[in-house]
Amino acid sequence: MNTEQLKAFVQVAREGRLTVAAKQLGVSQPGLSRQLQALETELGVRLLVRAPGGVVLTDAGERFLPHARRALEALAVGTAELGALTSTPRGTVSLGALQSVGTYLLPELVRAFKGRYPEVLPRLSEGLHDELEGRVASGELDLCIVALPLRRVDLVAQKLWEEELVLAVPRGHRLTKLKRPVELSEVVEEPLVVIPGMSGTYALEAACEGKGVKPRVAVEMDSAEGLRRMVERGLGVALLPALMTRDHASRDFDVVEVTKGGPRRQVALVHRGEEYLTAAARALKTFIVDALRRSRHE
Structure with missing residues (x-):
C-alpha cells in the first residue's frame, strides 16, 4: 500500500467518476x-x-475512506x-x-x-470555486485563490483584494456611446457571453430575473480568454472582474463601468492552516500576499 493508491481511492470516492478523478490527479484512467x-x-x-x-463505494469502501483520509x-x-x-524552500507547491486569476495575474x-525561489516547482491548476475549495480541503492542493465567501468552515482565508465587475462590450x-456607468437592468436585452459559475454570470442572471426577462445567452464558454475573444468578435457582452480588462485599450473591446453599488468580488488566498503548509507553500503564500500589498501602494 502506498500514498498514490490512497490518493487515488480518496479522489475517486470524492468525484464518483474514474475519468474525472484521473484528470484531477494527472494520471491516465488505466x-x-x-x-x-x-x-x-x-x-x-x-x-x-x-x-x-x-463509481460507488462498497460497505468496505465506506468504512475504509475516513481512515485513508486521516x-x-x-x-x-x-x-x-x-x-x-x-531553511531554503524547495520541492513542489x-x-x-x-x-481569471490564473490567466491574468499568476503568470507575472x-x-x-521563481526568480526568488528557483528550487521550488509551482504546480498550477485552474477551476471553479467549489472544486478548488474541495481540493484544498482534501489536501490535493496546498493553496487556492478564490472569491469570498467560502463554502467551507474548515479552511483559512486571507483577503487579497476587492474589485468591481465591469462590462466588456464590442x-x-x-453602451460605450452612453459615456456613463450603466445599470445591469440596461443590459438584460443584450446577447450575453458567459462562463457558468462565474460571479458575473450570477449577477447578470439576477438582473434578468429582476426584470422578468430570460437571459439571451449567445455563447457559453469554459475559458476566460476565449470569453474575451467572443466579445471582441461582437457575439455579445460579458460582465467580468476588472482584473480581466486591464489591457482592454490594446484589445478590440471597450469597458463600461456599472453604476455605484454594482457587483463586486473579494478575492482571497485559502489553505487548511499553517500547520499543513510546507516551507515551499509558506514561501509562495507570503510572496503572493506581499506582492499584491506592494502593488496596491504603488
Missing part, C-alpha cells in the same frame, strides 16, 4: 484503475463498484513539519486559482516567485 486494483488486492476486499452513474492528512502534517526544518507573479457598442 493507470488509476491499476492503483485501485492494487489497493484492493492489498486489503483483500472490494472498495469500489462500477454503476451506471459512475492517513493522508497525517502524512501531509508530517511532511510540513519536516519542511519547516529546511500546488496552487489552484479561478480562471509566478515569474517573480468596440463602439451602444
Whole structure:
C-alpha cells in the first residue's frame, strides 16, 4: 500500500467518476484503475463498484475512506513539519486559482516567485470555486485563490483584494456611446457571453430575473480568454472582474463601468492552516500576499 493508491481511492470516492478523478490527479484512467486494483488486492476486499452513474463505494469502501483520509492528512502534517526544518524552500507547491486569476495575474507573479525561489516547482491548476475549495480541503492542493465567501468552515482565508465587475462590450457598442456607468437592468436585452459559475454570470442572471426577462445567452464558454475573444468578435457582452480588462485599450473591446453599488468580488488566498503548509507553500503564500500589498501602494 502506498500514498498514490490512497490518493487515488480518496479522489475517486470524492468525484464518483474514474475519468474525472484521473484528470484531477494527472494520471491516465488505466493507470488509476491499476492503483485501485492494487489497493484492493492489498486489503483483500472490494472498495469500489462500477454503476451506471459512475463509481460507488462498497460497505468496505465506506468504512475504509475516513481512515485513508486521516492517513493522508497525517502524512501531509508530517511532511510540513519536516519542511519547516529546511531553511531554503524547495520541492513542489500546488496552487489552484479561478480562471481569471490564473490567466491574468499568476503568470507575472509566478515569474517573480521563481526568480526568488528557483528550487521550488509551482504546480498550477485552474477551476471553479467549489472544486478548488474541495481540493484544498482534501489536501490535493496546498493553496487556492478564490472569491469570498467560502463554502467551507474548515479552511483559512486571507483577503487579497476587492474589485468591481465591469462590462466588456464590442468596440463602439451602444453602451460605450452612453459615456456613463450603466445599470445591469440596461443590459438584460443584450446577447450575453458567459462562463457558468462565474460571479458575473450570477449577477447578470439576477438582473434578468429582476426584470422578468430570460437571459439571451449567445455563447457559453469554459475559458476566460476565449470569453474575451467572443466579445471582441461582437457575439455579445460579458460582465467580468476588472482584473480581466486591464489591457482592454490594446484589445478590440471597450469597458463600461456599472453604476455605484454594482457587483463586486473579494478575492482571497485559502489553505487548511499553517500547520499543513510546507516551507515551499509558506514561501509562495507570503510572496503572493506581499506582492499584491506592494502593488496596491504603488
